[in-house]
Structures are given as structure tokens and as C-alpha cells.
Amino acid sequence: MDTKLQVFYNEESNVNIRTEMVNGEPWFVAKDVALALDLTWSGHTLDSIPEEWKGMVKLTTPSSGTRGGGVQTLAIINEAALYKLAFRSNKPNADRFVNWVAGEVLPSIRRTGSYGIEKECKYLPLPKYRPFYDEWKQRITPHISRKELEAVALLLHLSLSHVMKVYRGTGVSSKVTRSITEQAMDNRKKGITYPEPKPVHEQMVIDWDKIGDLEHQAMGLYDWTSQNIDSK
Secondary structure (H helix, E strand, O other): OEEOOEEEEEOOOOEEEEEEEEOOEEEEEHHHHHHHOOOOOOOOOOOOOOHHHEEEEEEEEOOEOOEOOEEEEEEEEOHHHHHHHHHHOOOOOHHHHHHHHHHHHHHHHHHHOOOOHHHOOOOOOOHHHOOOHHHHHHHHHHHOOHHHHHHHHHHHOOOHHHHHHHHHOOOOOHHHHHHHHHHHHHHHHHOOOOOOOOOHHHHHHHHHHHHHHHHHHHHHHHHHHHHHHHHO
8 A cells, every 4th residue: 555644743752653544544653653652663563463453554755865765665553553552661751642642643633634734844843954953052062961961851751862862953842952951051050061072983093092002001011020020
């Protein structure tokens, strides 16, 4: 079955869900649901789902950069399967995700055939495409480390990956952005700054050279010790 999926986005949970109407009922891309619930996606994720609750669709994807377009086959699940996967999730905000789907998305789809028509947009409104994101990131980066991002995740009861997506500009959430900014402002007042992290390959070269220097020092000490023992 060829399809054109609709993409729905929940800013609060930073979740993308693609859906397809099948015989008048909404079905969901299974991988999107699994990722939203922090479930590992593999060939066995849907093993416990009854066959009549899952299916496959074909989606034609456009080319992007060096990646060519083509037909992609996606696993989809119905509403009952979505709830069954939700029961398996240990994610703290799994209930909020289910409430969003059951309380907003599904009723809207059944009434109008789509979710949030008045808010529909062609592309996901990622902050890296919004004005002032680069300036915001430049100002807070000297005062933010992984420790602060982990503190934001703990404070808001979110996963660290969610917070990291907002910080890197690949996700959007106003409450996460405010919390990160507050952490940066607090560190700025305290005079806490962090050095700019070196690119990973540059850091590996530095570490490699350090090991080499230590080896040379060790060899020099060994030679000096050997000569002194021989002289005695």
C-alpha cells in the first residue's frame, strides 16, 4: 500500500508521530511510537503485537543532499497496539504521551480527518531554523556543560536525550529552553565558565601525544636507572 503520511508533533514531549488513515481508522508508524516511549526498536519489538494490529506501508521519500530518494517500507500499528506498547514503557512521561494521543490527536483525526489543521505546517518548526537560536546558543554555551543538562532533565522529569535535542537545535521545547537558560544565567552570576570542547579527533590526537610523552619519560627514567646501577 502506497501512502502519504501525516506528521504530528508534540512540543511539550518533543515527539514526532507519523500516521496513516487505513479504512477510516488512524494507524501509527511503529518505530515513531517505540522511540517516543523509549522502547528499543528492533525486528522483535512488535513480536507480542497480534498480526491484525500491525501492517506495512510504502512511502516514497524525496532525495536529500547526497541521499537519493526512493520507496521506504514502514511498519505501522493500530490504536490498540499503541496502547499495548505504552504499557511496556518505563518512560516517566509515557502517560502524558498516551493522554496526548488519546485525548487530542485521535479525537481530532476522527472529527476532521487530521490533527490540528489550524496549526498545520509543512516542516517541523525546529529552533535552529528560528531567529535568535544561534545567538542564544552562543551566549549560554560557555556556562553549560553536560552536568547542567542532566540537572535540567532531572528537574523536568525528562530524558537527557530530549534535553540534548533542544540544546543542539534538533528539537523544540519552551520549558526546556527556559530551564537551560536559567542554569546558564546562574553559572554566569557565579563566574562559572567551561572551556570550549575540542573536536573529538583533535582530543584523541592530544591524548595520543600525552601517552607518547609518558612513554618517552618512562624510557628515559629506565635508561637513567640502568646506567646508575651499572656504574655501581
